Amino acid sequence: MDKTILRNLEEVYPTLLVKLCADGQVNYMPVQARLGADLDSFLRYCSTIKPRRYRIQDRREVYLSVRLSDHAGLEKHILSFTMDLSEGGCFVASSQVWEKKQKLYLDIICLKDRTPILCEVRWSRSWGINPFVPGMGLKFLRITKSQQEQLLEMFSPAMRKAI
Template structure:
C-alpha cells in the first residue's frame, strides 16, 4: 500500500518572533515544515524544493519592504498561503485567511488538511526574460511632468521587470514610474531600480534593471502575452 506524502509547508518567520512554543504549535499541525527567517530566503528555497503551501508570520510580513511584499504577490496567486500570528496569552496560533475560509472555526489545521493537502507540491520557476523593445516613458514622480520625463526603450521584459536602456542610469534603489506606449492601459507602473550598468565602464548596453512593484490586471496580461509569444514589439 502506497503511503501518502506528507504536506510540506514553508514558514516565513523572523528569528526574534520564532519562539519555541510558536514553532512547536505549528509543527504539531504540519508534519513537514521548513522555517526561513526572511522573504529573501523564501524564493531561492522554493526554486529548489517543492512545497504544498506557505505560512507567513504577520509581524514578519509587516516589517517586510515594499519590494518584498510586491515579490510575494505572484506566489500568493499560485500557492495556498496563510498568514499566522502567535498569541502568547492563549498560547495559540491565530490564522488569517487571504480568501475563502474553508469552514466555520477554520484555523491552521484545516488550512493544512483541506487546502494544502489538495495542492500538488511544486517549485517556482524563475521567469525568463524575452526580447521586447518597447517605447517607455520614465518619470521619478507619478505626475509625469514633461520636464521630468525620460524617453527610452526596453531591451527585455518579464513579469518581474525589464531592462531600460540609459546612458546615465538611475541610482540603485530609486523609485520610478513607467508608461509603456505599446500597452493599452497607460496607468503608471511603479518600479524600483535593482541594478545599473553605466556607460563606458564595461562593454555592453548601458542601462538599468528595474523590478515592477505593481501592475494592473490588464498590464499583467499584456506582459504575459508578450512573454509567451517571445517576440519583439516596436523594435528599435
C-alpha cells in the same frame, strides 16, 4: 514543480537526493557523479562554490518604447526603450545614472492601460564602463492586472513575431 525546471536546476546547482528508510536510516546520493558518493564529499564540494542568483522568471528580448520618470505624473521624463522583459521587471536602456533601490515610474507606450508602473531600480550599468548597453534592471512594484495580462501576451510565440 515541473520536472524540466528541476533538471535545469540540477545542471546549475549541486543536488543531493535524500531518502528516509523505514528503519529510520537516512541515505544520501549526490545526483552529479563528479560530487562523489557520500555526504562528506558533497558538502566539501558545496563549500567551494561561489553563490550566484538564478533567475526564476523567464526573460525575453522585447523592445518597447517607454517613458521613465521619478514623478508619478511623468511631467519630467526621459524617452527610452526596454531590451528585455519578464513578468516581474525589465531592462531599460539609459545613459542617465539611477541609484539602486530608487523608485521610478514606467509608462510602456504600446499598452492600452497607460497607468504609470511603479518600479524599483535593482541594478544599473553606467555608460562607457564596459562594452554593454547602459541602463538598469527594474522590478515592477505596482502594476495593474490589465498591464500584466498585456505583457504576458507578449510572451506568446505569435505576439513575439509581431513585435
